[in-house]
Amino acid sequence: MQDFGDAFLTAFKLLISADADLMEIIGLSLRVSLSALFAAGLFGLCAGAGLAVGRFPGRGLVLVLVNSMMGLPPVVVGLIVYMLLSNAGPLGFMGLLYSPTAMIIAQAILILPIIAALSRQVIEDLHQEYAEQFRSLCVPTGRMMIELLWDARYSLLTVLLAGLGRAMAEVGAVIIVGGNINHLTRVMTTTIALETSKGDLAMALGLGVVLLTIALTINAGVMALNATAKRQAYA
Amino acid sequence: MPDLRPANVVDLHGERDAAAGADLFPLRLSDLTYQAGGNVLIKGIDLSLGAGGATVIMGPNGAGKSLLLRLMHGLLEPSGGTVTWGGKAMSEDVRRRHAMVFQRAVMLRRSVAANIDFVLRLRGGTDKARRNAILEHAGLAAHADQPARLLSGGEQQRLALARALATNPDVLFLDEPTSNLDPASTLVIEDITKAARDRGTRIIFITHDMGQARRLADDVVFVHRGKVLEHTPAQAFFNQPASPEAADYMAGKIIL
Numbered sequence: 359m360q361d362f363g364d365a366f367l368t369a370f371k372l373l374i375s376a377d378a379d380l381m382e383i384i385g386l387s388l389r390v391s392l393s394a395l396f397a398a399g400l401f402g403l404c405a406g407a408g409l410a411v412g413r414f415p416g417r418g419l420v421l422v423l424v425n426s427m428m429g430l431p432p433v434v435v436g437l438i439v440y441m442l443l444s445n446a447g448p449l450g451f452m453g454l455l456y457s458p459t460a461m462i463i464a465q466a467i468l469i470l471p472i473i474a475a476l477s478r479q480v481i482e483d484l485h486q487e488y489a490e491q492f493r494s495l496c497v498p499t500g501r502m503m504i505e506l507l508w509d510a511r512y513s514l515l516t517v518l519l520a521g522l523g524r525a526m527a528e529v530g531a532v533i534i535v536g537g538n539i540n541h542l543t544r545v546m547t548t549t550i551a552l553e554t555s556k557g558d559l560a561m562a563l564g565l566g567v568v569l570l571t572i573a574l575t576i577n578a579g580v581m582a583l584n585a586t587a588k589r590q591a592y593a
Numbered sequence: 594m595p596d597l598r599p600a601n602v603v604d605l606h607g608e609r610d611a612a613a614g615a616d617l618f619p620l621r622l623s624d625l626t627y628q629a630g631g632n633v634l635i636k637g638i639d640l641s642l643g644a645g646g647a648t649v650i651m652g653p654n655g656a657g658k659s660l661l662l663r664l665m666h667g668l669l670e671p672s673g674g675t676v677t678w679g680g681k682a683m684s685e686d687v688r689r690r691h692a693m694v695f696q697r698a699v700m701l702r703r704s705v706a707a708n709i710d711f712v713l714r715l716r717g718g719t720d721k722a723r724r725n726a727i728l729e730h731a732g733l734a735a736h737a738d739q740p741a742r743l744l745s746g747g748e749q750q751r752l753a754l755a756r757a758l759a760t761n762p763d764v765l766f767l768d769e770p771t772s773n774l775d776p777a778s779t780l781v782i783e784d785i786t787k788a789a790r791d792r793g794t795r796i797i798f799i800t801h802d803m804g805q806a807r808r809l810a811d812d813v814v815f816v817h818r819g820k821v822l823e824h825t826p827a828q829a830f831f832n833q834p835a836s837p838e839a840a841d842y843m844a845g846k847i848i849l
Contacts, residue, residue, distance in 0.1 A: 484702075491699040493668055495715060495760070496689050505711070509702040591742035592702050 368560030369567055380561070384568055387545040390458050390532070391525040394465035398525075399518055402473025406517075407503040409474070410481035424478070427471035432464075436534030439464045443535065456537040461545070464531040469521035476517040481506045484513075512587040515580050523573060614763025614795055617678045617690060618644035620665065626673035627660055627819075635660055636819040637674065646811035647786070647796035649827070651839075653848055657819040658799045659696075659768050665797065666691050666766050692757035693766040697773075698749040700741040705733055705752055708741045712759045724759075731755035731785065747778025754785055758794075765789055767798045771805065783808060803843065807831055815839040817848065 372380050409421065441447050443455040443463075454460045484506055485492075492502050507514065529547035536543035538552060546565045553562040620642040627635035635657050642648055650658045663669045664676060667683045678687045701708050709724045728734045731751050736744060741752060750770050757765060767786065771779040783805065790796045800806050806813065810827035815836065822836040834840045841848045 488699060488701070490668060490695065494666065494688075494691070494693040495712060496685055497715060501715070505701070591740040 362559075365559040365563045369564030372560065372564040373567065377564075380564060380568075382541065383544055383546055383549050383565065386458060386543075387526065387547075388572075390461045390545060391465060391522060393462045394469060394525045395518060395522045397462065398466040398470040398473050398521055402470050402521070403477050403507060403514065404503075405470075405474040406477030407481050407507050409478040410485050411499055411503055411506065421475075421478070424471050424475045428475050430468055430471065432468055432528050432530035433534065435468050436464055436531030439467065439531065439535045455535060456539060456543060458536070458543060460535040461532045461543060464535045465525040465528060468528060468531055469524050472524055473517055473521045476520060477510075477514055480510050480513045480517060484510050512584050512592060515583065519576060519580050522576065526569065526572065613793055614690065615644045615679075617681075617687065617763055618642065618795070619679070620764075621677045621680075622665070622674065623677070624674035625661075625664060625671050625676065627657075627664060627669060628672045633672075634819050635664065635671075638819075638821050640814065640821050640824060642795075642797070642812075645793070645795060647790050647798060647809050648812050648814060649806045649810035650797065650799045650814045650816060651801070651806060651842070652816035653842060656816040658816050660819075661816060662693075662766050662768055662797065662799060666693055668693075689760075690763040691766065692760045692762035692764075694750070694753050694757050694768065694770045696769045698746075698753035698770075700744075700749055700752070702742065703740070704738050705741050705744065706737040708752060708756055709759055712756050716760050727755050727759050732781065745778075747774045747781070750774060750778065751781060751785070754782060758785070758789055762794060764795045764797065767796070769799050769801065771800070771802065779805065815842070817842075 405424075409417070409424070439460060440455065442449045443452070443460050444450055445455075454463070481503075485502075488502075488506065488509075492505075497505070527547065529551055532538075532543070532545060533548045533551070536545070536548065538544055538548040544552075546569050550562045550565050550569075553559070553565075620640075622638050622640040625635055625638040625640075626633065638661065650661065652658050660669065664671055667676070667688045676683050681687060701711060703711075706724060706728065709727055710719050713719050713724060725734065725737075728737050731754070733744075733748065733752055733755065736748065741749065744752060754767075754770065765786070771782050774782065779802075786796055786798065786809065796809070798809060800809075807827070810830075812824065812826050813830040814824045815822050815830070815834065815838070817836075817838045822838055823830070823834065825835060830839070831843075834843060838848050
């Protein structure tokens with residue numbers, strides 16, 4: 359219990375002193391996860407809107423696949439990306455293995471199905487409300503997707519948040535494709551795993567506190583935004 | 594009762610040639626049938642509507658009025674028979690000349706002004722002056738920046754009607770647009786509708802309100818159990834309905 363208290367104290371001191379190593383790790387974590395979110399959000403939201411509005415043979419099968427892929431095991435994603443980016447793999451010539459880019463790719467693949475599946479549900483619900491009006495006005499499908507994405511924007515923020523949460527908390531994939539290299543690919547989760555195994559609980563706890571604080575701050579911000587939107591009947 | 598009607602509803606949908614939609618008529622339904630879930634809901638309807646004026650469709654709940662309207666507008670595909678507009682089959686070009694106001698107003702999750710901008714953009718560019726004129730004449734200018742979903746029921750339905758008229762339609766379908774509104778709001782909707790009719794928009798209107806039907810109708814289509822039992826000029830219908838079902842309906846009797 360004494361160790362636990364000491365660890366917290368040390369973690370707090372690290373944070374207050376803005377320890378350079380700690381800041382570097384936090385910065386890289388945010389860069390990797392936000393980049394992955396941007397890429398997966400771009401494709402995931404479009405895919406979600408397309409699946410919500412589109413009707414094509416095999417749509418049901420695609421929905422089952424996308425929904426199932428929400429539970430993709432990170433280590434499997436890491437392994438696949440590793441095989442693709444390793445020297446022997448088809449994308450080995452790009453030299454991306456053990457780089458932040460590789461970590462971004464792995465995280466983006468991991469959260470893409472989450473964003474696509476959840477946004478599909480949100481947009482499909484809204485589409486049910488608008489469908490007859492849109493059909494009456496002869497709104498083209500592409501335009502329909504844009505309008506639905508815009509009108510569902512506040513609900514979709516929560517979807518993106520779920521993706522970001524998954525990306526930031528993920529450790530299995532990034533440790534495989536990033537290698538947890540100091541000052542290069544070391545992010546919060548991989549550091550927590552490493553420091554814990556070394557017995558340096560202070561650093562691990564400090565990062566844990568930061569991770570929780572970031573998650574809480576983002577959640578609070580999005581909740582406040584959603585509440586405002588609901589009050590104004592835009593959500 | 595305060596007069597909530599907009600000061601000038603006549604110009605709500607701008608200048609239009611009164612004969613603009615004449616080529617769409619007659620609207621002809623031939624042996625029109627619609628079935629769903631194994632039930633035949635519209636049973637071989639034959640009907641012809643000419644250009645101009647306002648047709649009111651009446652009938653008890655479940656008669657198939659809303660289905661009929663949706664088949665005319667092309668929102669539903671008939672299971673059998675045909676719908677032709679001026680001899681032409683239903684197409685997107687024809688449907689783009691229609692507009693429809695639903696029983697429950699569908700408000701986009703944006704401001705009142707943005708709801709109008711949406712249809713103006715859809716029909717070829719946002720014209721702020723036109724949007725403002727539309728809102729002004731619908732009596733909604735003061736609410737332009739408010740979220741549309743926070744308007745009262747009457748205001749929402751007025752916005753839905755203004756939005757429909759912003760497309761400058763040749764044919765306007767209204768599916769019981771005033772069924773949940775108070776008398777003042779109902780009158781506003783009626784005034785806007787009459788103004789549109791006077792400017793050449795063909796009106797096809799569903800209502801259960803006998804008074805409203807008398808105020809609006811040039812002719813009445815009475816529907817019962819998926820069939821058109823009569824289609825007569827309004828005066829004749831209200832004086833002496835031809836079918837016993839219509840007579841019972843007007844007498845307030847329950848018809849099954």
